[in-house]
Amino acid sequence: MDTSRRLFLQAGAAVGGGLMLGFGVRTDAAATAVTLTDYVVVAADGSVTVMAKNPEIGQGAKTMLPMLIAEEMDLPWSSVRIETAASDPKRYGPQFAGGSMTTTMNWLPMRQVGAAARWMLIAAAAQKTGAPHDAFATADGQVIHTPSGKRFTYGALAADAAKISPPKLDDLPLKDPKAFTLIGQSKAGYDSPKIVRGEPIFGIDMTLPGMVYAVYVKSPVYGARLISCDLTAVKAARGVRDAFILKGTDWHGLQDGIAVIADSWWYAQTAREQLKPVWDEAAGAAHDSLAYLEQAKQLVKGRGEVKLSRGDADGALAGAAKTLSAFYEVPFLAHVPMEPQNCTARVTADGVEIWAPTQNPNSGGELVARTLGIAPEKVVVHMRRSGGGFGRRLENDYMAEAAAIAQKAGAPVKLVWSREDDIAYDYFRPGCYHQLRAGIDGDGRLSVYDCHSVTFARDGKVAQGASIEGNAFAPLVTPNFRLTQSLIPSTVPTGYLRAPTSNAIAFVHESFWDEIAHAAGQDPVAFRLAQLDAHAGDKADYNPGRMRRVLAAVAERANWGQAALPKGEGMGVATYFSHRGYFAEIAHVRVADDGQWRVVKVWAVGDVGSHIINPTGAYNQVEGSIMDGIGSMEASITFEKGRAVQTNFQDIPMMRMPKAPQIDAHFLTSDSPPTGLGEPALPPILPAVANAIFAATGIRIRKLPLLPEEIAAGRRVA
């Protein structure tokens, strides 16, 4: 076999640039498996290893992506072995877990990858028998010569197939969806048997021979610089091998700090108490959540920058029969994935190897190269299973730290952050503030929607994850619309939390929409349906028809408006379009006299296109998104003197078993190609719950976190 041959094909990726597919033969005297392509390795026993190109963070990519390949190859699922691909964008295209993009970007290309492997196996059978290509079919991991019924296993054909020139991906016929046997069938998570046995598959479980453990101590104040730190005491602490200072290079990566290296992580973590670093914290020390709120209240009185405008908002407000005005407040949030940030790094003369839980392995490798001042091709990143991501691991700062520490330590290093580190050094979901106004005309129709949003800035621009644009519904259906933006400069690092932007502004806009419906004297479902109907023919990114269907369906499933509820209970509705997915959700909430609230049941209907590829994973994502969203309504991160006040889980309420609601989730399909489910079910649940609390109590929720004492106080006032 010709081991030097590597054939590359340009495949038309649906989104995000071309997919480069490597085809070729890897020979290994000891190996009985044949590498058919970069994605498919066929063993002599017929088992087929399929590569999952993107990180697994709990969103199910490791199981779902190979399903697409196996479907087109007609592989029996029981014969499929799955491996996580190397981080290598030249072979696999962009590899990341973000934006609910894995399905959107790979629905077509991964099926093409499977169809190409199938084509090569058929070509090998054709060559072997002299029969024409179209005389063959495939089923159950075998090529079948249709006229004779003679069967060839993939294992028997693989060595010959690997020598065959691969087809052009764009020309390959794909399966008729009616013939799908895997897509649409529930397949349990591929790694799950290892998880229930406690096998070491997560990033934090990595070990290497001669490995030492590290903590990295930074200032809790953002933007601080290290002036000095005496290391004598820490170096003498038990179990400690070394300690040293590193200078920061990048707010996305290595920042000033002190590394402590020890024989066990706990020794390093204990020894860090001995450090008495001297920081220059002047840059961040003035930053404070209360100051931010005061700035926001001043800013919304001014003019701001108009981001989107239609019609004449001021004129319509002046001419409205009835106007509403409300100020909404949303806090900063932390990501807190269950697995704390960690990374194992080995630096040798040949280069750097990284093992990490990451959502963004390609950019992580580039960051490590920049940090160490070496060529990017000298960095190899191994993707380990991530114990959650939620957007936090789009940043690879812990990777830069581990690499810099390992370079200086002269041994492989596993860096593990404490939970306190994880919260202190997050790239937080930024808070935001919104002054909303609406006008209703004499016929009870909404005539104007005006929103002045205040968000955060870094280096004079909207900070990462701090956009307040993207609410598609209001500008579409309102004749006079205006969105204005003002910025507060901040030193706090910000980033992307699951359903970024939408997770904050859906609460704001869909709660205010409920206020408008009530002010107009209309049922909140009927009010939305009427507006969607009025714009049913509009052609935009936002398809009113798809939203109308999911809203009507969820109202029916929840028996909306059909039953009188006991005192203290109510139902609320919201819709939201994000990450290409349409979701309508209804929450049934029970509020006690002391303001304690619980969501007892949620109904959700979503439309994410033509197929639900792996239903068990899809429902799990919807259920988890809804519970995550409800849990987030009680949480906040606040800042005093430039640092986060909250330090561990005792300060951050999250969804736990007793408050977990019952959930009725349902999908409608539509003609569009399938899109992702990591995020779009989350945004509408927050306003649905807030609107349900209004229905239950008459108290309008305009501020998160949603504190029981504030509901109770509101009741006393009411």
Next chain:
Amino acid sequence: MLTLNINGKPRQLDVLEDMPLLWALRDVLDLKGTKFGCGVAQCGACTVHVDGEATRACVTPVGTVLDAKITTIEGVAASPQGKALQAAWLDLDVMQCGYCQAGQIMTAAALLARTPKPDDTAIDDAMEGNLCRCATYKRIRAAIKTASGQSADDRREA
């Protein structure tokens, strides 16, 4: 040199008695199924059994469990409850990221050992200390019921 009884076997380790059991298991004995989540007994990811009781290993110094029988996720299949829970977790495809699930299974196994057929309230009470950031609570509840031979339905008043 200390000796711990882990999953039915004596294991020797050379650490000080105040090292938390979590780090002795993970870094010294290479039993990595027990997970680090918070270090302050707030999340339950590190749950093991100490003489059958669900215990947070992150705040349990090894010196306090030298005479105890310790079971970790790697050994939970030896009990009928543990085996049934592992099977139910797989049948119902509970996991998303999976990081907390060893702790969830350990807490659930201790619950079933003392309450063979827990109702929803008993499940709420036992499981409240185990955080699942992916919020797979619906399936965790159903899996505990399935493993204990009950209908998987959520019977809480809705």
